[in-house]
Amino acid sequence: MTATFVGSKPGNRFGRAIGDSIAMTGRNVRRLMRAPDQVVFTLLSPIMFTLLFRYVFGGAIKGLGDINYVNYLIPGIAVQTAIFTAGNSGFALAEDRGKGFIDRLRSLPMARSAVLTGRVAADTLSNAVGLLIIVLVGLAVGFRPHSFFGLLLGLLLLLAFALSTCFIFALVGLYASNVQTVNAATFPVIFPLTFASSAFVPTSTMPTWLRAFADHQPVTTVINAVRSLTIGDVSSAQRTELFAGQSTSSLVIQSLLWALGIGLVFGSLAVRRYNSTSS
Amino acid sequence: MAQAPTRSGSSNQSVAVSVDSLVKTFGGTVRALDGVSFEIPTGTVLGLLGPNGAGKTTAVRVLTTLLRPDSGSARVAGVDVLADPEAARRVIGLAGQYAAVDEALTGAENLRLVGSLNHLGRAERRQRSEELLEQFGLSDAADRTLKTYSGGMRRRLDLAAALVARPPVLFLDEPTTGLDPRSRIDLWAVIGQLVADGTTLLLTTQYLEEADRLADQICVIDHGKVIAEGTAAELKAKLGGTVVEVTLSNSDDAITAEQALKGAGEGAPTREGEVVRVATSAGPATLTEVVRRLDAAELEPTGLQLRQPSLDDVFLSLTGHGTSADDEMPRPKRGRRKAKDVS
Numbered sequence: 203m204t205a206t207f208v209g210s211k212p213g214n215r216f217g218r219a220i221g222d223s224i225a226m227t228g229r230n231v232r233r234l235m236r237a238p239d240q241v242v243f244t245l246l247s248p249i250m251f252t253l254l255f256r257y258v259f260g261g262a263i264k265g266l267g268d269i270n271y272v273n274y275l276i277p278g279i280a281v282q283t284a285i286f287t288a289g290n291s292g293f294a295l296a297e298d299r300g301k302g303f304i305d306r307l308r309s310l311p312m313a314r315s316a317v318l319t320g321r322v323a324a325d326t327l328s329n330a331v332g333l334l335i336i337v338l339v340g341l342a343v344g345f346r347p348h349s350f351f352g353l354l355l356g357l358l359l360l361l362a363f364a365l366s367t368c369f370i371f372a373l374v375g376l377y378a379s380n381v382q383t384v385n386a387a388t389f390p391v392i393f394p395l396t397f398a399s400s401a402f403v404p405t406s407t408m409p410t411w412l413r414a415f416a417d418h419q420p421v422t423t424v425i426n427a428v429r430s431l432t433i434g435d436v437s438s439a440q441r442t443e444l445f446a447g448q449s450t451s452s453l454v455i456q457s458l459l460w461a462l463g464i465g466l467v468f469g470s471l472a473v474r475r476y477n478s479t480s481s
Numbered sequence: 482m483a484q485a486p487t488r489s490g491s492s493n494q495s496v497a498v499s500v501d502s503l504v505k506t507f508g509g510t511v512r513a514l515d516g517v518s519f520e521i522p523t524g525t526v527l528g529l530l531g532p533n534g535a536g537k538t539t540a541v542r543v544l545t546t547l548l549r550p551d552s553g554s555a556r557v558a559g560v561d562v563l564a565d566p567e568a569a570r571r572v573i574g575l576a577g578q579y580a581a582v583d584e585a586l587t588g589a590e591n592l593r594l595v596g597s598l599n600h601l602g603r604a605e606r607r608q609r610s611e612e613l614l615e616q617f618g619l620s621d622a623a624d625r626t627l628k629t630y631s632g633g634m635r636r637r638l639d640l641a642a643a644l645v646a647r648p649p650v651l652f653l654d655e656p657t658t659g660l661d662p663r664s665r666i667d668l669w670a671v672i673g674q675l676v677a678d679g680t681t682l683l684l685t686t687q688y689l690e691e692a693d694r695l696a697d698q699i700c701v702i703d704h705g706k707v708i709a710e711g712t713a714a715e716l717k718a719k720l721g722g723t724v725v726e727v728t729l730s731n732s733d734d735a736i737t738a739e740q741a742l743k744g745a746g747e748g749a750p751t752r753e754g755e756v757v758r759v760a761t762s763a764g765p766a767t768l769t770e771v772v773r774r775l776d777a778a779e780l781e782p783t784g785l786q787l788r789q790p791s792l793d794d795v796f797l798s799l800t801g802h803g804t805s806a807d808d809e810m811p812r813p814k815r816g817r818r819k820a821k822d823v824s
Contacts, residue, residue, distance in 0.1 A: 218600060225597040233585045236626070302581035306642070309545045311570040312598040 219313035226320020227327075230294065234328050244290070245332055248283040249339055252276070255402055256343050265404040267440055269433065273347075274444075276340035277356065277429040278401030281421060283336045284364035285392060287329045291321050291368040292384040295375030318472055322368040329364045333357055348434025356428035359457055363424050366465030373472040395421045400429075406443055417446060420460040427453035496556075497523040497650050497681035498544065503553035505539055505705075513539040514550065515705035521683060521698070523649075526676050528696030529685040530796070536705040537685035538578065541654045544683070545575045558649050558681075571599075574643030577654030577685070582627060582639050588614060589623040591638060592645055599646040606645070613641040617671060633664025637671065650681045657691060669694060689793050703800045716795045723764040724794060725771050727757045728784030741778040745770045751797070755783075758794065 596606025746759035761767035
């Protein structure tokens with residue numbers, strides 16, 4: 203019935219979707235590697251925050267007992283970095299749409315999901331590199347994780363969370379008419395989520411109304427999970443103060459559930475949006 | 482290089498593209514396509530001609546599965562585009578205005594990426610990429626990122642990207658818009674070669690010269706409707722054989738001349754600024770008559786010529802405005818429209 207063609211051979215649909223995702227990831231990684239300044243600029247503000255809080259504000263922060271503030275700070279900075287870096291999923295998709303590259307992709311017999319999976323995979327890889335740099339900066343300013351294993355688990359957890367966060371930005375990128383709009387639309391959300399959290403100060407020092415929000419939002423949960431993995435043994439009084447009395451495993455499981463939930467909800471919204479729009 | 486589709490299918494393969502009564506509205510009021518129908522016989526070129534906002538791009542977007550029409554049907558190489566968009570994507574190539582290449586990648590990387598997304602094997606996509614770069618005169622620039630390419634090189638690469646999977650049907654949406662004359666002529670040569678090799682081509686353009694030069698058949702659309710169809714020669718013949726064109730020094734003189742020349746040729750003379758045109762089938766005799774009348778009216782033309790009508794003349798007489806008219810409906814804003822697309 204249909205004409206013969208040289209291109210696409212019918213075959214395993216799933217296998218082809220994987221292949222397309224790998225091809226798109228490769229393209230996106232190449233682009234990132236050719237614009238290293240972009241990655242550096244994304245890391246600039248977390249590095250500034252590290253220095254600012256470590257050396258300027260750190261001495262004034264109360265409620266930590268015998269815990270060294272730099273060990274408290276770096277997990278917060280790492281989560282902030284992960285979220286900032288995930289933002290690229292939104293910017294890059296908006297740019298591809300604006301330049302017509304998405305139109306080219308939509309006219310090809312590729313798996314449509316690969317545009318999103320390739321984007322998210324590339325930005326998660328870039329996140330891995332970014333987090334590594336932030337950990338090195340942290341080590342340079344005195345961050346001492348309790349164990350290497352704890353640090354590794356914390357970083358893996360963070361990558362899972364970063365991956366699902368990419369889908370939130372991807373969705374914004376598929377709605378926004380340009381890169382500036384993505385920035386304008388996401389900043390008012392990122393700012394309260396990263397600052398009204400346990401990232402820089404214990405939530406016990408906040409006013410009650412703010413604490414109610416800060417204690418129950420996912421960014422705090424993930425920061426606390428990473429912090430609990432890297433900070434080592436704390437007294438039960440400190441655990442109540444810093445982690446609302448929750449154990450490391452409980453925090454890790456909650457974080458994974460948040461990541462899964464965000465990924466499923468925003469992932470499916472983004473797929474729907476991609477399938478229903480042109481350019 | 483590009484090959485025609487096989488003729489063994491049970492469907493009618495002598496028609497590569499058929500479009501029937503396509504309607505697409507944007508925002509409920511703008512009828513970008515208002516019942517457009519046309520056919521393209523296999524191995525031929527259809528020039529879709531019209532001013533900005535006429536509906537050319539919308540028609541291409543429907544045919545390339547980027548946009549779902551409100552009603553109507555479209556078939557490409559035997560595939561129902563609306564029922565099976567995925568199959569349609571395997572038989573088409575799209576290049577032009579809005580289908581882009583990646584500026585951060587090299588020419589070769591761009592082509593290999595498209596090959597990979599067309600599911601060509603590794604060796605095949607490498608070979609195909611080299612072939613196309615060679616064919617389009619881009620071999621020397623193969624390993625440079627597109628940031629270093631000129632506008633003309635980028636358009637050639639864009640066209641090459643559309644050809645990676647050797648699609649039997651190719652859509653070029655204003656392929657030379659914005660190019661300098663030299664690059665335009667280069668690109669025409671490349672397109673001409675594709676057509677000679679049997680590719681079916683739909684070309685949208687606002688340049689009459691381009692349609693005249695490349696297209697077997699021309700379909701003129703305006704306000705979402707087909708207003709004329711035929712070969713370039715047929716369309717020109719509709720205007721009468723030849724045109725006497727008189728240029729006056731100012732438009733007041735031109736208005737006087739328009740009055741004076743009534744009845745000199747066939748139909749009423751037309752005026753555009755300082756230029757008055759008289760259509761005729763008896764060229765030299767009419768020219769003599771025109772000169773006599775101008776003389777009698779004491780008008781001194783600054784230019785006077787007898788020529789074949791251009792497609793511009795055709796377009797003017799069909800639409801009442803030139804091809805560069807900007808009083809058209811605007812192209813719907815990108816990213817804002819509530820278009821329901823083919824998924």
